[in-house]
Amino acid sequence: MMLLQRVGPACHVLVLVLCLSAAEDFDWSANNHDSFYYGTFPNGFSWGAGGSAYQTEGAWDKDGKGLSIWDVFTHNKGKTFLNDTGDSSCDGYYKIKDDISLMKEMNLNHYRFSISWPRIMPTKGVRYYDVLIDELLENKITPIVTLYHWDLPQVLQEKYGGWQNISMINYFNDFANLCFERYGDRVKHWITFNNPWSVAVEGYETGEHAPGLKLRGTGAYRAAHHIIKAHAKVWHTYDSQWRSKQKGMVGISLSGDWGEPVDITNQKDIEAAERYVQFYIGWFATPIFHGDYPQVMKDFIGRKSALQGLGTSRLPTFSSQEKSYIKGTSDFLGVGHFTTRYITQKSYPSNRGTTYFSDRDVAELVDPRWPDPGSEWLYSVPWGFRRLLNFMKTHYGNPMIYITENGVSEKMMCTELCDDWRIKYYKDYINEMLKAIRDGVNVKGYTAWSLLDKFEWDEGYSERFGLYYVDFKNQNKPRYPKASVQFYKRIIQSNGFPGQREVETWKRKATETCSTSNQLLAADPLTSHMEMVTEVVVPTVCTLCILISAVFLMFLLRKRN
Numbered sequence: 001m002m003l004l005q006r007v008g009p010a011c012h013v014l015v016l017v018l019c020l021s022a023a024e025d026f027d028w029s030a031n032n033h034d035s036f037y038y039g040t041f042p043n044g045f046s047w048g049a050g051g052s053a054y055q056t057e058g059a060w061d062k063d064g065k066g067l068s069i070w071d072v073f074t075h076n077k078g079k080t081f082l083n084d085t086g087d088s089s090c091d092g093y094y095k096i097k098d099d100i101s102l103m104k105e106m107n108l109n110h111y112r113f114s115i116s117w118p119r120i121m122p123t124k125g126v127r128y129y130d131v132l133i134d135e136l137l138e139n140k141i142t143p144i145v146t147l148y149h150w151d152l153p154q155v156l157q158e159k160y161g162g163w164q165n166i167s168m169i170n171y172f173n174d175f176a177n178l179c180f181e182r183y184g185d186r187v188k189h190w191i192t193f194n195n196p197w198s199v200a201v202e203g204y205e206t207g208e209h210a211p212g213l214k215l216r217g218t219g220a221y222r223a224a225h226h227i228i229k230a231h232a233k234v235w236h237t238y239d240s241q242w243r244s245k246q247k248g249m250v251g252i253s254l255s256g257d258w259g260e261p262v263d264i265t266n267q268k269d270i271e272a273a274e275r276y277v278q279f280y281i282g283w284f285a286t287p288i289f290h291g292d293y294p295q296v297m298k299d300f301i302g303r304k305s306a307l308q309g310l311g312t313s314r315l316p317t318f319s320s321q322e323k324s325y326i327k328g329t330s331d332f333l334g335v336g337h338f339t340t341r342y343i344t345q346k347s348y349p350s351n352r353g354t355t356y357f358s359d360r361d362v363a364e365l366v367d368p369r370w371p372d373p374g375s376e377w378l379y380s381v382p383w384g385f386r387r388l389l390n391f392m393k394t395h396y397g398n399p400m401i402y403i404t405e406n407g408v409s410e411k412m413m414c415t416e417l418c419d420d421w422r423i424k425y426y427k428d429y430i431n432e433m434l435k436a437i438r439d440g441v442n443v444k445g446y447t448a449w450s451l452l453d454k455f456e457w458d459e460g461y462s463e464r465f466g467l468y469y470v471d472f473k474n475q476n477k478p479r480y481p482k483a484s485v486q487f488y489k490r491i492i493q494s495n496g497f498p499g500q501r502e503v504e505t506w507k508r509k510a511t512e513t514c515s516t517s518n519q520l521l522a523a524d525p526l527t528s529h530m531e532m533v534t535e536v537v538v539p540t541v542c543t544l545c546i547l548i549s550a551v552f553l554m555f556l557l558r559k560r561n
Contacts, residue, residue: 040496046445047492050112052149055454059093064122068151073210084460091477106489110142114149146191163223169230176234188248192231195255200224217354225316235329253334253404256281258384259343272362273343289396291327307350336405340384373421374409382428389436407449409463418514422484486510
């Protein structure tokens with residue numbers, strides 16, 4: 001098997017062999033690459049889609065909203081692709097009813113969104129989420145609300161250093177308590193943090209995300225430490241003050257890739273793969289479910305800190321009282337998952353600088369045969385999803401799980417609404433989740449990521465995850481259904497995959513609808529800029545792009561001659 005190694009920006013090819021073996025508490029030898037399973041999900045399984053405040057709302061400075069760290073980060077040139085910002089994004093702030101009609105069209109059971117911390121303090125900001133929640137409930141769609149999806153108030157970053165400072169714990173608890181008080185009579189599913197791994201590593205280690213700090217080897221660990229304690233405090237606040245009245249649940253959403261050993265007969269590769277997962281999801285899940293960091297993190301970071309001549313580990317420690325306080329603070333576990341890596345052992349000498357990534361002593365590899373239609377990091381590897389879910393079942397006592405993010409992007413200059421690769425991704429990943437449920441994993445719901453194309457952080461608008469295409473160049477930000485909308489709708493209606501013939505029919509009918517949507521999309525910008533249009537017949541926007549490119553090329557060739 002040929003694998004590509006991905007370590008930082010550089011890549012090179014390794015030729016390796018995949019074999020079989022076993023491990024102690026998780027069966028690394030299990031062959032989960034079996035055929036497609038036709039069947040249905042348990043009764044009451046919840047189907048949804050999601051988005052987040054900064055990525056979709058826009059209205060960055062309206063109605064008294066304060067600055068977030070992402071407002072400031074994106075307004076500094078060179079931080080995002082083409083200097084894109086979320087200033088207007090999808091204009092979701094003004095399109096509550098329009099977007100809920102899209103959800104209703106798909107028969108969604110739930111919608112996951114986040115509350116913008118810097119928007120919530122003014123009265124109008126509070127009112128916006130009142131309207132959103134009420135409209136969802138009126139349409140029989142359950143709100144699943146994330147309290148922190150990365151948009152920290154800028155004032156807390158400037159005054160205290162953000163998540164580097166322990167004071168964030170109390171500030172976050174105050175914000176959460178306000179949300180429980182205001183919305184908790186209607187919201188019964190709360191998520192404290194979305195993907196704290198990204199907050200810590202990309203915000204305070206690599207600087208790719210806001211606030212853009214590069215505190216290598218220390219910043220991520222300190223931020224994560226405060227986030228875990230903030231999560232626990234919010235859970236206890238809800239448990240002691242609100243649970244008996246509101247009867248809701250509080251969890252956390254952890255995102256992570258699956259790590260598969262390159263050679264399953266090689267104990268070092270097995271240990272490296274488990275280390276990869278523990279440094280990813282286990283970093284947060286193990287304290288929340290067991291009270292302390294994974295032992296492998298304590299061992300590796302402690303040893304490397306000693307080799308640096310440090311008196312204490314760069315990984316902070318919890319007191320015995322904190323361990324008891326943190327343990328068991330999740331009524332459900334949100335899981336975000338997109339892709340998989342093959343993992344092998346690789347030692348990083350401490351004299352070459354220490355970072356979160358070098359602390360792990362692993363190398364990440366990909367199979368060049370894995371499809372990668374969009375983001376450079378996102379390869380379609382469905383069987384890794386089932387493996388990850390079974391790992392979490394084994395390590396964390398089979399908690400109640402909601403899939404909070406799963407989906408795939410596209411990265412192309414032209415627009416293609418016939419997203420057959422997304423249909424295949426959803427079909428295969430959802431099927432692996434169904435197999436995991438058959439394995440005994442306690443999955444209660446699934447959230448497609450995402451409802452709309454939206455602002456994708458440092459990638460700006462260059463990547464599109466949406467079921468619905470958003471025309472960002474049009475002032476009205478119209479939405480157009482991709483083929484995957486119809487396919488996902490059929491899965492929801494059938495609560496799974498009833499049979500091969502039906503599923504094949506779904507795909508065929510879904511792709512038939514997208515040509516009509518493509519014509520609407522092609523016509524819309526023309527009709528909005530021309531006074532008289534009698535007929536617009538454009539098969540696809542991509543065809544139009546190709547024709548324009550051909551004319552431009554002919555012009556250049558003639559000029560040269």
